[in-house]
Amino acid sequence: MRWLVFLLLLGTPAAAVTCDDFDHEGKSYTACHVDAAREALRLFHADEDGTVLGSFSAVEATLDVEMLSFAMNAGMYHDDRAPVGHYVENGIEKMRVITTEGPGNFGLLPNGIFCVNDGSAQVYETLQYVDLQPRCRDATQSGPMLVIDGALHPRFLPDGTSRFIRNGVGTSADGTQAVFVISNDPVSFFEFGTVFRDYLKLPNALYFDGKVSRLHAPSLGRSDIGFQLGPIVGVVDNGMD
Template identity: 45%
Template sequence: MIRLIIILAVLVCATTASAGEACRKVEHLGDGYTVCTFDPATDDIQLFQNDRSGKPYGSFRALENDLRQDRVYVRFAMNGGMYLDDQSPVGLFVENGRELKRINTNKGWGNFHLLPNGVFYLLPGRAGVMESKAFATSGIKPFYATQSGPMLVIDGKLHPSFLADSTSFKTRNGVGVTGDGKVVFAISDGPVRFHDFATLFRDDLGCANALFLDGSISSLYIPEWQRRDGLFPLGPIIAVTELLPG
């Protein structure tokens, strides 16, 4: 019995260490970022929208408290796509294989409709980022997916609307997938241009495709770093979880 307790303690410590090591501070073009990398083949990356009562979680704390009832630990979380006033997704949202919102390829106002926009999706053991219209005709049936926009990087090229000398600076967060299939999340420490944020993913993080998740409400949850952003209400949430022993 004592030996089993020791083994479980070692496993918990190892998990905690690996969770902390998944994230790092990065500097790019003079701006600071927090970057977290996970492997969809071994890390449990999920999307969350509504709690067990059917209401939007709205915060990392609400998600954490809800999952704790099932002994599920949230290792990492980030806001996961744009949402409407009722906190429902603007575009495609798939959770546990169920499509809760259809893909949105309409023209319109705002960053979501700064075409091309895109989809971050998860299948068993792998992940991807794809331009929305290409995704709609791809035949992919994701287990999880969220649509946002604009795309930051499309097949190695920056979004055509981004300007290197833009005067639009905002806090930004996004997601990309590396050539070896790792999922990379990044959030800026302060206001940055779209152009600079996109080149971070392409040039420094090795992502041929990357997607903007949101701007001013960009939020991050890394418990090992004692970071639990909670200033803004959230819609979709991307989280990396694990089942606690016991």
């Protein structure tokens, strides 16, 4: 019997993503931890015909035998759902880097860029990204930065009153870990930033969006629906260890 159990365990696919709910400073959040060194982390925006996907189910429909073990909206977009800032998918740049200050959260400098390669993922502050010019297989620009080299964005206020459901991503210093977080309660920028700085202890983190924030986490039985999305980040899992 023990050998049977052992063989069954061997045949059980390892979880591609670990998602969990937690509380921080009295607010509820969900985090999905991705091993960027091992997992197939990708960005999605449009199909081969150029039609914007806009939803997690539409992304899954483009896959063959694979499935999405995690997905989240990944950056701000215009009314036509085109990315507001820099966007690269599978090595093809679809939108240039925006370095100027502007209206809205995107233009609340410093903002940043989430860069994905086979085996790594990093959040860069935008001017650092321009200076270093890292090669990214996939990249999406959003803003503001939440955490920059271990410090909160300088314009976040501890007593800020603007609160929304918010989502974003933080990365480890070595680029092997990416942690995607969505708040389950309305939170301020300051409150959201402290999740990455104090609870997750990640050196850099980037805000994706608010109000339209969505999470697809099958391991939690969760797949949010709502507004049509622009860029989407996800982990493609072939079901094999």
